[in-house]
Amino acid sequence: MPYHHGDLRRAILSAAVDAITAVGSANLSLRDVARRAGVSHAAPVHHFGDKAGVLTALAEEGFDLLAEALTAAGDDFAEVGVAYVRFAVAHPAHFEVMFRPDTHHRDDPALAAARARAGAVLARGAARKPGDYNEVAAWSLMHGFATLWQAGALPARLGDDLTAAARGVARTLFQD
Structure with a gap:
């Protein structure tokens, strides 16, 4: 999945807000965050650990x-x-x-x-x-x-x- 965001951090955090709104923080997955942000599943881990x-x-x-x-x-x-x-x-x-x-x-x-x-x-x-x-x-x-x-x-x-x-x-x- 190609990266097309000008601000990866902002894209991931916005996607995390969307995911938490949908499923709650307890059910948050980085794969879902990456999907919502339109980035590879490794991008959140690379940027946030x-x-x-x-x-x-x-x-x-x-x-x-x-x-x-x-x-x-x-x-x-x-x-x-x-x-x-x-x-x-x-x-x-x-x-x-x-x-x-x-x-x-x-x-x-x-x-x-x-x-x-x-x-x-x-x-x-x-x-x-x-x-x-x-x-x-x-x-x-x-x-x-x-x-x-x-x-x-x-x-x-x-x-x-x-x-x-x-x-x-x-x-x-x-x-x-």
């Missing part, structure tokens, strides 16, 4: 995208929480991989740096409120809400407006 290498790069990309989304939300910490949920819903494949350290190389330096950038935005907002557990509380609340929203497990009374529902949940903990 193994399946965990592809998932590590995808998690790193996800944390970078998350850091951008959280930063763009500004200084209102509840809005940062809303941005977190919106990111999770807009990037479900990334979100799935980012928080599954058993699937990627969690000690990868680039991944650790990207994770730290996203965490710093959360920590900055949580530091405005007194208490030792605010960062974890905020993360747990919004991560849990995002997970429940994606699973369709929230009460119907919350409606179908993701932003309004996420804002309501975020404001319960982080009202200014």
Whole structure:
């Protein structure tokens, strides 16, 4: 299968997102990723080493995208929480991989740096409120809400407006 991509890394990561969306990260195969990318089955291995290498790069990309989304939300910490949920819903494949350290190389330096950038935005907002557990509380609340929203497990009374529902949940903990 000839290689015709200008950016092999991008092509493989995009194909991995498509595959995870279709079959989940647990069922991801590099052969399927290669097929979806239109490259030889050896290309993902050559570029990333193994399946965990592809998932590590995808998690790193996800944390970078998350850091951008959280930063763009500004200084209102509840809005940062809303941005977190919106990111999770807009990037479900990334979100799935980012928080599954058993699937990627969690000690990868680039991944650790990207994770730290996203965490710093959360920590900055949580530091405005007194208490030792605010960062974890905020993360747990919004991560849990995002997970429940994606699973369709929230009460119907919350409606179908993701932003309004996420804002309501975020404001319960982080009202200014």
